[in-house]
Amino acid sequence: MIRLLLVAFLAVASLSARAGGVLVLGDSISAAYGIEKSDGWVALLEEELEQRCRDFPVINASVSGETTAGGNSRLTALLHKHAPQIVVIELGGNDGLRGLSPVAMANNLAQMIEKSRAADATPVLLGMRIPPNYGQQYTRLFEQQFRQVSDDKQVPLFPFFLEGVVEQGWLQNDGIHPTEQAQPLLKGHALSVLEPLLPTRCGNGKGGGNV
Numbered sequence: 016m017i018r019l020l021l022v023a024f025l026a027v028a029s030l031s032a033r034a035g036g037v038l039v040l041g042d043s044i045s046a047a048y049g050i051e052k053s054d055g056w057v058a059l060l061e062e063e064l065e066q067r068c069r070d071f072p073v074i075n076a077s078v079s080g081e082t083t084a085g086g087n088s089r090l091t092a093l094l095h096k097h098a099p100q101i102v103v104i105e106l107g108g109n110d111g112l113r114g115l116s117p118v119a120m121a122n123n124l125a126q127m128i129e130k131s132r133a134a135d136a137t138p139v140l141l142g143m144r145i146p147p148n149y150g151q152q153y154t155r156l157f158e159q160q161f162r163q164v165s166d167d168k169q170v171p172l173f174p175f176f177l178e179g180v181v182e183q184g185w186l187q188n189d190g191i192h193p194t195e196q197a198q199p200l201l202k203g204h205a206l207s208v209l210e211p212l213l214p215t216r217c218g219n220g221k222g223g224g225n226v
Contacts, residue, residue, distance in 0.1 A: 041105030
């Protein structure tokens with residue numbers, strides 16, 4: 016009996032020790048495709064929060080080629096393992112590039128939001144757009160899903176995560192993935208929705224966090 020209690024205590028202590036922080040669930044844009052991982056926007060965010068926050072890690076669970084269905088299938092285990100305070104969902108681009116159903120994408124996003132909240136984590140969305148060659152109707156419907164999910168679920172949203180990247184010419188030769196030069200801008204986009212949610216100890220001055 017004592018041994019069982021000790022095991023349970025250690026499990027709770029271990030969870031408490033790793034609880035909190037930011038979990039980034041994304042695709043190749045967040046996995047730093049084509050550049051050094053240490054130069055990616057997630058790594059830059061981690062560096063900044065290491066300086067600003069105490070014990071508030073950034074966990075990058077992004078996978079190149081990931082769809083919303085794939086992220087949804089992985090999320091429960093990630094929530095259990097990392098117990099994050101904030102979940103950043105940067106998915107949907109591969110759904111669009113593969114011509115998958117925008118409605119199914121929205122359903123997956125909504126489920127990830129619900130799973131995050133059920134695990135006492137606050138979700139945020141980083142939206143995406145796709146090239147116009149997919150047709151006006153599809154591209155419009157695709158873009159609308161992020162706003163619709165954000166409105167329905169009352170989730171912070173950055174509407175187009177790559178805003179400004181194309182205009183600056185900060186795309187790799189494939190015309191899809193951001194270059195190293197774009198990563199500080201992407202970090203800034205993410206922080207614009209994360210900032211109000213960070214713990215007060217991170218010095219954001221907004222008091223949005225609970226710890």
